[in-house]
Amino acid sequence: MIYNEEFETLPREVLESLQLKRLQQVSQRVYHTVGFYRKAFDKAGVNPDDIKSLSDIRKLPFTTKQDLRDNYPFGLFAVPMSSIVRLHASSGTTGRAIVVGYTKRDIDTWSELMARCFVAAGLTKNDIIHNAYGYGLFTGGLGAHYGAEKLGASVIPMSGGNTKRQIMILQDFGPTAICCTPSYALNLAEQGVAMGVEMQSLKLRVGIFGAEPWTEKMRDEIENKLNLTALNIYGLSEVMGPGVAMECMEGRCGMHIFEDHFIVEVIHPETGELLPYGEEGELVFTTITKEAFPLIRFRTRDISRLIAEPCRCGRSHIRMDRVTGRSDDMLIIRGVNVFPSQIEAVLIGVTGLEPHYQLIVDRAGTMDTLEVQVEVSEQIFANADEVRSLQNLEKHLIKDLKDYLGVAAKVKLIEPKTLQRFEGKASRIIDKRKI
Amino acid sequence: MKVEQISIFLENKPGALENVTRLLKEANINIRTLSLADTSDFGILRLIVNDVNKTIKVLSDNGLRVSKTTVVAVEVPDRPGGLHSILEVLAKNNINVEYLYAFVEKSGENAVIIFRFDSPDSAVDVLLKNGFTVMPGEKLYSF
Known part of the structure; x- marks a missing residue:
């Protein structure tokens, strides 16, 4: 099932011309509103007017996590605070978190992308979604929550922790889908069994798991223990939060990156050289619709590869494989x-x-x-x-x-x-x- | 009237203690008495030796974490109530014992109790005033 059939199945040429138009807009916007980007563009000798084709993105400078930290807290915001309706933060290395802001429209976009994820997982407004991602500064909880509401599903804002209560609610409320980290899913399964609950007889049908690396073996284990279909989701707060990419029920092989909102590249983590589709390297994202906190060629440090072959689900968006590691020492x-x-x-x-x-x-x-x-x-x-x-x-x-x-x-x-x-x-x- | 004790930090793993005793043997250092305090992860080995400075050098040079602590050695007759007579006085004078260990002298007549106090000086004063024999370090090292 596809939530936004028009945009998720755009023919590649149409998608790419949309990406180019949006890339040109965002380049102009950050150049004229964010001092950091103007300096970085000038230093790289590139002007927004130089972006004439999608491949011209390579002329733009990379943005690193350190750049984000250096501009703590609001230095990279492209809109005044009066236009910001939400702030989130991710952990930083020296006590300085990375702060991200959202305009009303950013929240709407994010909600839609999360709704697309839920639909890709086969969910509808008739589903009850148990959301065990943490609510708060972390983007996981509220991101999934807004997407579930956008879809019209019933969302249980469970947040993390309090495992016994989670298991009670899984039994009593009968959610049909669950969102959490894969390791927490296994923890729930074990604790449930320890409490004498038949975890395979719950109403859970689908699990949407992310926020940490996991394996196919863990997928099998979770599916067996909870009797559901386990799907992989990808996101990071700098780029948006959860819902940057999502595996579809039909393919279950790689996560579709919502390319009408993000441009993805894979580079060699040491040389910065662009790698062809299929080769493993560091994921780099450019956000092309975000208003409050646009990112140009953000180096995620996540290692993965892109899958260009068309997917049986009908989406034209490229897929990314599981994240297999990090190019820095983050754990x-x-x-x-x-x-x-x-x-x-x-x-x-x-x-x-x-x-x-x-x-x-x-x-x-x-x-x-x-x-x-x-x-x-x-x-x-x-x-x-x-x-x-x-x-x-x-x-x-x-x-x-x-x-x-x-x-x-x-x-x-x-x-x-x-x-x-x-x-x-x-x-x-x-x-x-x-x- | 005080005694210098050497403390050594050891991880709780096979061979940790053996490493120390081997180094002491090779340096021809004699252990007068010892105690070992342990937790699940680490231990502290406490030694009274015949050559304090040499021991510290040998062990530190071999990468061990070593410190020197001042303890008090008290001699009491090796008979029922011997240790109690000391503790009775300490309790009356509100002196706290951090830890202690003991050994029996070669003659077999007296026991020597090694005490670790927060303030060794005032403890020694109290013990001397009450007629106890506090052993000087030199005597203990060269037993």
């Missing part, structure tokens, strides 16, 4: 973005601790675990001959990490110099998850 722990530099900032904040640490990421059952191993420094140990004071240090770190990262971590003190010393870029992560 996704239970759906939360975590950068090692954030952990380093917490460690440096404790008097006497040195930032010699290592992160061990694993999966216990269905939930991601994060262990921060930190060396006991001379200064710490000189004043801490007692077990109690070292344990207090551990507790203090656990609390700071939780407050700062928004995700629980275990802290383990280790002997000094047991960790490898790095020259240049440190690799402090051991990811044992089988993704």
Whole structure:
């Protein structure tokens, strides 16, 4: 099923000429309203008038996450605050979040794209959608919520956490669809069984899972345990939120990127060179309809590939494969973005601790675990001959990490110099998850 | 009248303790007494040795996290009530014991209790005033 048949099935030539027109408009707009882009365009020696064909997008400079952070909080907004109706934020590495704004029309567009996702998943206004994405600054909860309302479905604004209550509502309200992270879906399945609930007999028909990397094996497991069809959704708050791309029920192979609103490119993460369809590289998005927070050639750091072959569902929009990794050191722990530099900032904040640490990421059952191993420094140990004071240090770190990262971590003190010393870029992560 | 104790941070893993004893053996250092405090993840090994400075150098040079702590050694007759007589005095004087461990002297007549106090100086004063034998470090190191 297709929500917006006209735009989702545009013939490629028509779609591309629409993209060009919108790219020209957004280039003009950011050049004249956002100081950062004017400077970046000038530096790259490109003027919006130089965009004469779609391939001219390559003349435009990339925008990085660091550029977004540098312009915290509102430096990249292209409209005055009076036109902004909503703010969201994603986690940043040094305590500085990336703030995104939406005009009324941006919210309408986002709602429509999420509605397209739900319809691609076979849902209609007769469905009840259990939305377990977090509500708040995170874009997941409200993004899915508005899309469900736009479709006219009944939405349960569950948000994350409180698993027992979630299971009770899954039984009592009988939702036919669920939105959450894939690892939380597995967690729900396990907790439900532990509570004696027959999780395969719920009314759930479809699950829309995203916000963290997952595998076909996890898809099989979720489908078996919850007796539903599991579909993959992609989005990131910088570009819009959830609903940038969505897998269709018919194809179940790659997510259609809503190309009437976004232009996607895949580049080599080190050289920045444009890669042909089918080759794996870093996804780069340009938003061509967003008003409040337009992005030009935003480097997502997500690694994937594009699938150009037509899909049996009839959509003409190109598909992207599952995200298989990151071209930076960002970790996704239970759906939360975590950068090692954030952990380093917490460690440096404790008097006497040195930032010699290592992160061990694993999966216990269905939930991601994060262990921060930190060396006991001379200064710490000189004043801490007692077990109690070292344990207090551990507790203090656990609390700071939780407050700062928004995700629980275990802290383990280790002997000094047991960790490898790095020259240049440190690799402090051991990811044992089988993704 | 105080004794220097060496504390070593150890991870709770096979070979951690063996590494320390091997280094001490190779440096010909004798352990007078020791205790080991442990948690699920790490432990603190506390040693009284015959050569404090050499021990610190050998262990630090080999990458171990080492610190020096001041403790108090009290000699009591090795018979029922020996330890209690000390603790009774400490309790009366409101002195808190962080931790303690003990060994029996070679002669077998006396026991030596090693105490860790928040403020060793005032504890030593109280113990001396009450007639206890507080051992100087040198005597303990060279037993």
